[in-house]
Amino acid sequence: MTGVDTARMVSNLQRLIRQPSVSATGEGIGECARLVSEILEENGIHSRLLTVPGHAPVVYGHLSGRGGGTILFYNHYDVQPAEPLDLWEHPPFGGVVEDGRVYGRGATDDKGEIVSRIEAVRALSEAGELLCDVKFVIEGEEENGSRGIHAYLERYGDIMSCDGIVWEFGYVDERARPIIGLGMKGLMFIEMTARGPGRDLHSGAAPLVQNPAWKLVGALSTLAGDDGRIMIPEWYAEAQPFSETDMEAIQRMPYDVGAVKEDLGIERFVREQDALQAKEDLAKVATCNIAGIWSGYSGDGTKTVLPARASAKLDMRLVPGMEPRMQWSRFRDHLSRNGYGDIETELLHGEPGIRTSPDHPFVRAVRDAADAAYGTHVLSVTYPETGPIWHFSTKLKAPCVLAGGTDVHARLHAPDEYARIDYMEKTAKMIMWLLSHPSG
């Protein structure tokens, strides 16, 4: 097997990082799509931009192999906002290389994964060892809820047909073991707004005027406790239970509680979980996270203002079996029953979760590829993150597995996100193995 060209791979990653592509604001989205397409072509992969009106373009790539089935790579070229900017030690769109890492927003999520896969296909193809047909579907709205992906799957599903999907990323744990993931959580992203007086008032009016921030605090405190445990009735009614093989995988999964706490910067887990309970909870707990809350004055010093409005952003992870529309209806009913029906709510995004069985042959092939490149692997039944995996797996009728080179410490969605260059190399090798061996 021919080798991976690390310098080329890192250079391509730097090019992608230096092109901001923030889907929340739209900054640089079109430019980045064209750059990804250009890099695919440079590496011998046929590329075109797919479009659906009102949505960011999807970069499609295709290269035929020697008839060993079709593998589809799902990735995304968009990134999270870089804020808070003052907490970055490296420029967020700089692509600085330091101590074997490449720093920047999107370094690992998901631009580092994109270039590793492209490099693997290029290397195999140049050596004439590409067995499988390869398809790339690289979208531009993943960090903003993949809102267009359903429409893209409807319009372009035929050209995306495949036998197995490798999802956008996969973690590598603190002992350099790739974590092969069999599913992801779903998500509801909700914005709530409580309205008070017609304009910001002097707070001397407080004996007479309801402060919308109090109303919002009151509403939030009915949704979950201090530990984030959801108090909405029937929330878990349709949650899919673990199978025996799921539970076996959970039990076998290594988990270093001390290392995790250190990485997260916390002294204790919120419910004092031990290792097994922590692993189970990551897979089975549906969370209600306050991703943002804001009202009134947040500058220096004092300002005695009674604000006109108060807002919060909630992200609620769902476990497989929960259907976003049903949960949304429960959410709104709960607010109304508790006297908060007049708080404005908007479902910005809803996505079901899904799990592939550990017993599927495609899962076996990916595990073998991981062993070949990394010398070992770990199996995870559900990643705690969310992506449009349910849509792909359902529409394309293909199993989906998460496998990649994202260091678990890599600060996804946070300042000083980075990619480890050694993991990018190993991931490229893992993908080369997968594409050059028959699977399932």
Added chain:
Amino acid sequence: MTGVDTARMVSNLQRLIRQPSVSATGEGIGECARLVSEILEENGIHSRLLTVPGHAPVVYGHLSGRGGGTILFYNHYDVQPAEPLDLWEHPPFGGVVEDGRVYGRGATDDKGEIVSRIEAVRALSEAGELLCDVKFVIEGEEENGSRGIHAYLERYGDIMSCDGIVWEFGYVDERARPIIGLGMKGLMFIEMTARGPGRDLHSGAAPLVQNPAWKLVGALSTLAGDDGRIMIPEWYAEAQPFSETDMEAIQRMPYDVGAVKEDLGIERFVREQDALQAKEDLAKVATCNIAGIWSGYSGDGTKTVLPARASAKLDMRLVPGMEPRMQWSRFRDHLSRNGYGDIETELLHGEPGIRTSPDHPFVRAVRDAADAAYGTHVLSVTYPETGPIWHFSTKLKAPCVLAGGTDVHARLHAPDEYARIDYMEKTAKMIMWLLSHPSG
């Protein structure tokens, strides 16, 4: 009696508005102090800057009359921050004159009141009709808690001795009646910060990591209900009850519930108060107002982040009798008892409230002056706002009354604050009457 020069008064106000002086940030404070001093001198009033290290200068003014006692005017040249800037229709530091109003941050609070008083003294003095000695004490930290005023009173109390204090402002109601105020509420301004993980995390970690925003919401929901009613035990233990003459004044005070609601931009009062209850509550209710709350991501779109910290600013108005240090101790004990002892709290400002008796002769003189200029007046036992009135009244052993020309609709602390030019004229005439007649 000679007349008021309206053009000069408005021009002086525009000069002051165009010099920003935001005590929360320090912007323009020194420059504005010098400008106020310059305007005093231009109008024949001896002026000097008083200083206490670490605090904004106080502008002191003095002019001798013909031996009719000494009246001290307390005012402030600093203003609230202008944010949110995008909601202003007139530039906040522009001093635009339109339809008989002067627009800008500080137009009425408190720069409009300053120039009305200066104009009154100039006019009387030029006509040789200034009976009382006049002193001006114009500070620069009122909107940020008047933190230095205690030290200024200690250092310069002797030169501030007086027989009566006219406080920085007074409202004029929607029927053009000046509201003569006999007291103000106290204030505790508190900042709370809950800390979570060492850095912002991907919200996939939510099953294991406490979100500090949930902790803050939990703590806040123990402090007050949705209607802002304080739930801290013993909060009202030392509140000073109304006297019979206080209650009579409250009952006699006109109050147009419909007009107030329209002005505030609300459909209903928070506790459905009728007119009498609304008037009583404005005087007797100690409030807990969320002046600001912020955590995580508040930009457009979605960001699935578990924030590292969450903060809130509370302003809690106190009624006369409540002592800020005692209430602060109750506040902290309450948080600890409810399991929130690890939330960081800081008392940014504490100020007692005070009420002067409606029976005091100085009150009578101010009421007569108001009748002479406005043709009528209204008596209010307690303004719902806060200033360092307790410190002045206690240190200088003099009664204090609020009287001025601030339209109740004038949007204090909010976008498009304005001063009515006709009320500035009437206020100047009221002050001329007060300074040219013997009082008490």
